[in-house]
Amino acid sequence: MGNPLTAVPMKAARWSAEHPWRAILGWVAFVAIAVGLAIAIPTHEATDADYRIGESxxxxxxxxxxxxxxxxxxxxxxxxxxxxxxxxxxxxxxAAFTAAAKATHGVADVAKPQWNKGRTALLLSVELDHGVEHADAVQAVTDGVQEDFSDLQVREAGDLTLDDAINDRxxxxxxxxxxxSLPVTLVLMLLAFGALIAAGIPVLLAGTSVAATLGLLAALSxxxxxxxxxxxMIVLIGMAVGVDYSLFYLKRAREERDKGRTTLDAVEIAARTSGHSILVSGGAVIASMAGLFVVGNATFNSLAIGAILVVAVAVLGSITVLPALLVKLGRWVDRPRVPLLWRVNRKIGRGGISSRLLSPVVxxxxxALGLSGVVIVGLAIPALGMKTHSDTLDTLPASIPQVQTVKDISASFPADEGASARVVVRSxxxxxxxxxxxxxxxxxxxxxxxxxxxxxxxxxxxxxxxxSLIVLGMPFDETDPRVNxxxxxxxxxLVPAALDGVVGRTGAYAVGGDAAESLDFAQQQDGRLVLVIGFVLLLTMLIMATTFRSIPLALVSTVLNLASIGAAFGVMTLVFQHxxxxxLLDFTSPGFVVDWLPLFVLVVLVGLSMDYHVFVLSRIREHMDDxxxxxLAVERGIADTAGVVTSAAAVMVSVFAIFATLSMIxxxxxxxxxxxxxxxxxxxxxxxxxxAILVLIGDKVWWPWKPRRPRAQVVEEPEPAYAGSYVE
Incomplete structure (x- = not known):
């Protein structure tokens, strides 16, 4: 393809093929050292101070x-x-609770019981000693009082018990x-390869990449x-890209061996083609994940570092240890075969079922473009009305007892557990x-x-x-627009009118609290969502333009990414807002989408979709070079890669779909x-x-690169014989 990036995977593959045991043992040592770092260096987790933004x-x-x-x-x-x-x-x-609680270790004080307005609920506030990390002792007292007063409902909830319950869930x-996810991924790999060793290699590479990344992250934290x-997130992204990259490489090496090439030749061709695609797509994923830094938030900074690191490690493994494994295994990479799956896999051949759907599109x-465009636009339209909000009690599973208790406290005592503001003054x-x-x-x-x-x-x-500070409660639900x-x-x-004449020239005041934090986060994100989208799309567009030396192709890729983003946001809006x-999914709609998710889905979607996008376009470009x-290049290129794309997407969709069945919304x-x-x-x-777009634009899509003149007569290549034995 004339791109200098092609030389990197080829040199790495050649060295690994010539020194397979060095490459394999080097990878094992790298993973072991990285895991050892996690044991030797404790992870430094973000503190509350790291999440501070705005006035709150x-x-x-x-x-x-x-x-x-x-x-x-x-x-x-x-x-x-x-x-x-x-x-x-x-x-x-x-009274019984107060007496028992005051005698309990870790309890500093118990406030006087407080009745609500209708005298339908009585509330006791238990202050714990500083440094107490669990409220188990208080819960034991609560359970004891509940047993003694069986006609009443005595329930406990607070920051500690609620956090513990959420963490456990x-x-x-x-x-x-x-x-x-692990057995599901293995089954899908068996369907893709029909052989146990070939199916296990992608899972093994992805798993070791994740393990190494978690170790390295301990030091970077x-x-x-x-x-x-x-x-x-590292497990999620690492398994997706690790399996994808191995799949691309293994499928291309097998295809070349099916044509009668030796293992070394097959590995070299796979390095020149699929290896190049892995480097480019890895760069695209890293560029996409880097967009999270634009937000300037501790959560997104951490997610960006983790994602970039795991992708880089997966790319490294794909162009080094993977070729070494293929050389050492030789024909044994397709052993032992699962008879039925092997026959089905061989019978379907390159492209699988997807290739049979391509002909009418071409x-x-x-x-084809009109009908598919209508579907995508129809799905994207609801995204225009997407509402976002930070997670609330309504986004927590109702099956957690403490959640319902906090909701009941909030309804009866809004100043204690409902939305509130905290006014702080330094004079x-x-x-x-x-x-x-x-x-x-x-x-x-x-x-x-x-x-x-x-x-x-x-x-x-x-x-x-x-x-000094005061706390002001608000008689509204956390998601009520009246809170903001x-x-x-x-x-x-109200605050400036009351405090401007009090604080002095060097004094200060600020309004904080949980509700204010949610407002500040929303205001920060609203201003940067467009920046993140622009940053991610611009960077991936530049990568595509540099890789394929085609401006129209870079623009087409950007438009398709926008279409995918719009459809994804539309689906999230329809399902969770409406x-x-x-x-079917067993949840109650909170009426909004949790505020950090659109950004996260955006960068992950663009990054992962670029994997097979680059893979498909690289194959089309190969045929154009020929x-x-x-x-015909479009038809053959997509037919050649459709089976790989289908397998890669099936893994990602299946793993992500598992998360849709979990209890946390x-x-x-x-x-x-x-x-x-x-x-x-x-x-x-x-x-x-x-x-459809490539066929409609024709050769102009490659501008300013000019493809070779088409062959006067194209001789159809015979389908591979799939005899099951290879020339070494």
């Missing part, structure tokens, strides 16, 4: 500097098990996904703190009494608007008297978004729209 981040930093962080608290809610609440029994239960979900979700490109001149008076006045005026309720905690002041309106009013009018298929006319959103996106992209976009 400034408020949180002011609270931390003044040592005003509140100790962890657990809330105990006492309600009727059925019918009306027996208030006398509830107060006895509260996420761990169970991810464990289930990993347990199911001291430069870029690791988010708690990065390990799962014969009627206008109709350089006014006395603590003046600041307290100003904050009390702010509380009265805020409550008078009807958008806020007093928390009952009053003004809290640091020991040095320079920093109230916060903007608080920040823009609730399509919610019964002098075939564009129409964020996992479902990621699974549905990615599986639907890859399915549409690998079929409708790349196998219908792409060949």
């Amino acid at each position: 981040g400034r408020a949180d930093a002011m609270v931390a500097r003044a040592h005003l962080e509140q100790p962890d608290t657990e809330n105990v809610l006492i309600t009727a098990k059925s019918g009306d609440l027996d208030t006398a029994a509830a107060e006895k239960a509260a 996420v761990a169970d979900d991810l464990g289930s996904a990993e347990t199911i 001291h430069l870029v703190p690791a988010d708690s979700t990065v390990s799962s 014969r009627h490109p206008v109709v 350089d001149g006014a006395s603590a009494q003046q600041v307290t008076a100003a904050l009390d006045d702010l509380t009265r005026k805020a409550v008078a608007t009807g958008d806020f309720v007093a928390s009952g905690r009053g003004v809290q002041t640091s020991q040095d008297g320079t920093t 309106d109230a916060l903007l009013d608080l920040r823009g009018d 609730g399509w298929g919610s019964g 002098g075939l006319p564009t129409r 964020e996992m479902k959103m990621m699974g549905v978004g990615l599986s639907a996106a890859i399915l549409l992209d690998a079929t409708l976009v790349r196998l219908v729209m792409l060949p």
Whole structure:
């Protein structure tokens, strides 16, 4: 193809073929050393300070500097098990709980019981000692009181118990996904190759790439703190690209051996063609994942580092240890064969079922492009109305008991567990009494608007008297648009009016809290989503233009990427915002898409889809180099690669679809978004729209490169004999 990148995989493959044991043992040593790093160097996980953004981040930093962080608290809610609440029994239960809890190790204090307005619920707030990481002892007291007062419902929920329950559920979900995904991937590889060793090699390479990356990330986390979700993302991306790259290489090597070439020749040709495609597609995935850095968020920075690293490791393994394994195994790479699968695989031949669907697309490109375009546009239109919001209680599984308890506390005591705002003041001149008076006045005026309720905690002041804060509750659900309106009013009018004359010239104030953090994140992301899309598409367009030396082809690739993104966002909107298929997937629609997912799906989709996009175009370009006319080159190139693309997409769709069956709705959103996106992209976009566009544009699609003049007569190549034995 004339591209200098071709020399890299060829040189790597040649060296590995000549020194197979060095390449294999070198890879084993590399993985072992990387895993050893994870054991020797503990991973540095991101702290709360790493996630601070905007005004809410400034408020949180002011609270931390003044040592005003509140100790962890657990809330105990006492309600009727059925019918009306027996208030006398509830107060006895509260007294019994208070006495037992105060005598429990790790409990600092138990607040006076608090009734809600209708006296239908009684709330006790339990303050834990600093440093207490679990609330098991308090839960034991709660369970004991529940046994003694069986006519009441005594439930506990707080930050610690809710976080523990969520972490346990996420761990169970991810464990289930990993347990199911491995055998599913192996089965799909068996269908693709029909032989056990050939099927196991891609899974082995992907698994070792993931293991090495997790080890290397432990050391890198001291430069870029690791988010708690990065390990799962590395497994997800690493298995997808690792299997894909091995699949490309193995399929091409087998194809060349089917033509009678020796193992060494087959490996060299695979390195020159598929190896080149792996380098280019790996660069495209890395460029796409780098778009996450544009957001400037600790979570996305960590995800970007993990994704880039695992792709780079997978590429390295594909162009070094994989050729060495193929040379050492020789004909044994296709042993032992699974008789039925082997015969089916050989009978279908190159291109599989997908190649048989290509002929009408090439014969009627206008109709094919029109019909597929209508489907993609129809799916993309709902994305125009996509609503995003940070995760809330509504996005957590209702089957977690603590979730329902927090919801009930929020409904009865909105200032304690509902949406809230925290006003923090640091004064350089006014006395603590003046600041307290100003904050009390702010509380009265805020409550008078009807958008806020007093928390009952009053003004809290640091020991040095320079920093004070109040908490204002909001009688709205977390996703209610009035929450953001109230916060903007608080920040823009109420707080400045109350505090501008108090803080002094070097003082400061800020409005924070969970609701404010969600607003700040949304505002930051709204301004950068377009930048990320532009960055990713521009970078991948430049890669395509450089690789294929074709400006029209780079533009076509960008347009197809946009089509895939639009369709993916549309599917996510229909399913999770409007609730399509919610019964089938067993979830209740929260009415929005979790805010970080569109960006994540965008970069993963563009990155992974470029894998087989580059693979297909490289094969078409090979046929153009041989002098075939564009129409025939397109038809043969896609027919040659359709089986590989189908197998690669099947692996990704299957693995991502597993996540759609998990209980956490964020996992479902990621699974549905990615599986639907890859399915549409690998079929409708790349196998219908792409060949239709290439046929319609003709030779001009390769401008400024000029293809050779078509051969006067094209002699059809005979189908491979698939005899099952190879010339060594």
